Amino acid sequence: MLKDETIRDWLSLRLKRSLDILCQKEGVRLSNYSIRIDYPPNFSLGQYASPLAMQLSRFFDKKPQELAHGLVQTLRDDDELMPYVEKIELAPPAFINFTLKSNIASAIFPHHSNGLEEYLKRLMRPRGKIIVEFVSANPTGPLNIVSARAAAFGDSLCRILAVAGYQVYREYYVNDYGNQVYWLGISLAYRYAEALGLGLPLPENAYQGEYLKDIVKKISAELKLPEFPKEEKAFFEWACEHAMAFALPAMQYIVANQRQDLKDFRVEFDNFFYESSLHPQAVNETFQFLKANGQVYEKDGAWFLLSSEKGDDKDRVVIRSDGRPTYFLADIAYHRKKIERGFDKILNLWGPDHHGYIARMRSALSALGFLQDNPERFSVLIVQQVNLIEGGKTVVMSKRLGKFQTMRDLLNRIPVDVCRYFFVMRGASNHLDFDLELATTQSERNPVYYIQYAHARIHSIFRQAGLNFDEFPIDFRGKESYLEGHFRKELLFYVLRLAEEIQDIARNYELQSLAVWLYETAHYFSQFYSLKQENNVLGLYREKPQEGEALLSLIKLVALALEKGLFLLGISAPRAMHREDEIP
RNA sequence: GCGCCAGUAGCUCAGCUGGAUAGAGCAACAGCCUUCUAAGCUGUGGGUCAGAAGUUCGAAUCUUCUCUGGCGCGCCA
CATH class of the missing domain: 1.10.730.10 (Isoleucyl-tRNA Synthetase; Domain 1)
Structure with a gap:
């Protein structure tokens, strides 16, 4: 019925009916086709159009024009269709163009309607549970511009999925485990000592960002630490020893700040999922599961996933030869949790440096048995990098030079409404040039x-x-x-x-x-x-x-x-x- | 070397499950305020859709090759 379908779907059904009638009449059997309804290039040709006759004429052993003519004749006998039709025309080479009457508006908004909301509700279809994981930045510093774009894109997509009928669950994965956490702690230890007058050079692997000084200020009151040694090598050992004492409260503070930035950007999550919660139990169980299903093998003292059999370039390490699990194994465990939580679809938005990781993760989900009947249950969108443009030139993102770097910097200068629009006006996988002048000074x-x-x-x-x-x-x-x-x-x-x-x-x-x-x-x-x-x-x-x-x-x-x-x-x-x- | 994404108007980009004369904004130029907000509307100019070959009724769109740019290819996370 017209009032329960989009106009396009409704037309598609009417056209299907005509096609069926024609097939029966001519004894034609069709295979492998879909009924497409498109928009014509402009309204002078009608509001909708179908190239169907050109696609199917070979089945009928007719010229496209003849088939189109037959379809149009049958459509004109359709009592459900014709009350809303002004004209159905053939256009070269063999398009079927629909010009509808305005009375369709009364059919869609039948009685003192409260309008659009009600219409969209009628069109909603149950589409199952989907988990959308996005932003998922490391808890080692403030969110950057790409994260802002991912936030705008992910949140908007979630809103649309919900209106379309999905049960949407927004999740943020916090990588609060492993080396980077350790190095965050060490870096903070150096900043801590620096604030107390010990100026040692930062180790090479440490986070260099100035923002760590602020974080130390925020958390140092709560720290209960012994005296630190003044000598360089001894201090490094001290920093390693107490790294987690710094890192844990710091991550809490950083994540809280990220969450606030996102909230100010009108993006809120249903859940922040912590990688640390997977260790060791869920990770071990996942490994045992893979082992029991013959998906892993041992080589040179390490354990590899048979990912090359599932479309990846090569097999990937899940347990290092020293016995520690890799980040990948934890990620597999995380996705296994998602499956256990009963989602029909899993969608991830990842940063530009992760596209090499897609095949690997897909092979893992395949090994977990999630993709058996439908490979589209798992998908990844890559959110590409953002170039900030000012005065026709790319702004170099460097905090040292006092230029833009963080999402917060951007929000302080550009209204949320403008940011969110600019971030979704290009496809996620395309590089985005964000014109700061267009966003601000030329606001009209x-x-x-x-x-x-x-x-x-x-x-x-x-x-x-x-x-x-x-x-x-x-x-x-x-x-x-x-x-x-x-x-x-x-x-x-x-x-x-x-x-x-x-x-x-x-x-x-x-x-x-x-x-x-x-x-x-x-x-x-x-x-x-x-x-x-x-x-x-x-x-x-x-x-x-x-x-x-x-x-x-x-x-x-x-x-x-x-x-x-x-x-x-x-x-x-x-x-x-x-x-x-x-x-x- | 292998893989992913891209190359369309001066600039930034739409258009890509093959479809009708390839669209918009910005920039340039020319009009339109006695009438619900001129933050607007209208018009003009501007293109070998990176290049070549192929597939077919039809290719910016699909295939192959070449060129150019960005990014990835760890027992890092």
Whole structure:
């Protein structure tokens, strides 16, 4: 039924029916095909189009045009379809183009509807439980710009997955175990001594960052440590001995700070999962499990996973020859936990330096039996690096030079709304150039404000009409004819695509298309709005109430869709905006 | 050496389960405020889709090769 499907899916079903009828009539059996409904290049060709006849003509032993003609004839006998169709046309080479009537809006919003939310709920399908792991930065310092991008991308994706019907679980994996923790502790010990007057050079492997000084200040009051030796070699031994005493409270402090930065970025997690909680028990159990299933073998005193049999380049070490488990084994144990926790899908967002790790992890999940029936249950998105651009040049990220380095630095300068939009306007796997000038000084040309502005304008119209936006009913019944012409119909149908955007993104994770949809929707509205005579909503509402109400319903729908789209990207939708006065 | 990602307008990028004349923003130029916010709208110019070959009704999209750029290839995490 039309009201329970997106328009695209509904058309696809109608086309399927016609195809079935035709197949039966002609005794044709089809195999391996899908019914595709696309958008034509522009609205003058209709709102939807299908290349089906060109794909299937070979099965019918006909020219594509003939098949298309047959399909169109059958479609025209479809009583469920035709009430909403203005015309179905053939276009060369053999496209079937659908031009729908505006009365479709009354079918979708049947009665004094509270609008879009209700429609999107009707379209929701149960899609199972998904765990999305993202950001997962090391607990050794503040979050950087790539983490910010991962946070924006991951959180927005989660919001969309949830609207599409997934039960979404957001998780942050904290690597609070192993060498790097040890070295964090040693580094802090040196900074601690430095604060008390002992200026020794930092060891080569130590973290050099200045921020460690601040952390030492925060945690040193709680530390109860013996006197440290002043001599270099003895001090190093002392630092090693007490490394964990420094590292543990420091990590607590660092993670708390990361969490706060993320919260200020409107990103919150359901869980922070600590790697240390896997040691030793879960790690050992996982190793025993792999061993019992013949997935590992011993060589040169170490244990290897048979990952090369599952698509990896080579076998990977899981237990070193000295008996210690590798990071990889802990990660396998972590993913085994995810499986045990009952998730249908596992999605990870990783940094740019991890793509070599994907095949390895996939082979591990395969060894755990997670991918047997469906390889798509596990996927990894790589969030690529971010270049900050200022004055047409790449900003070198160097704290020493007082330049941008952390997520906090970015947030201090650029509004959250702008950051979040900029971070998702490109595909995750592409390098992103973040233009600081476009984000700040040229704010009037900023796409985020352009979208928000269109939204605010609609609310302004309601205010001036003396109407309560939230209570105004979306109701096109009997007024559908007013949706013809003057960019009205284009606006309507473009807005309705939001539901299809959500569907697509839940499948392909291509978030940038929502950013484009938002911009285009604002643009369609601006075009509508700039026809100041034909689409003067206020004037029409006073003089021709029927038409005025139709347009108010339309623009309320636009505002709700913009608000929803912005929400899905974690961006606010202000109801009023005012430009600061420019110099005359 | 092997692998992954990319190369589209002056700049930044969309478009990629093959489809209709390859789109947008920025930059440039020219118009539009007596009318719901000009943070706006309209128009103009700008392209051998890195190159070559192939697959077919049809290729920016798929395959192969070449060139260029970024990143990965630890018994680190």
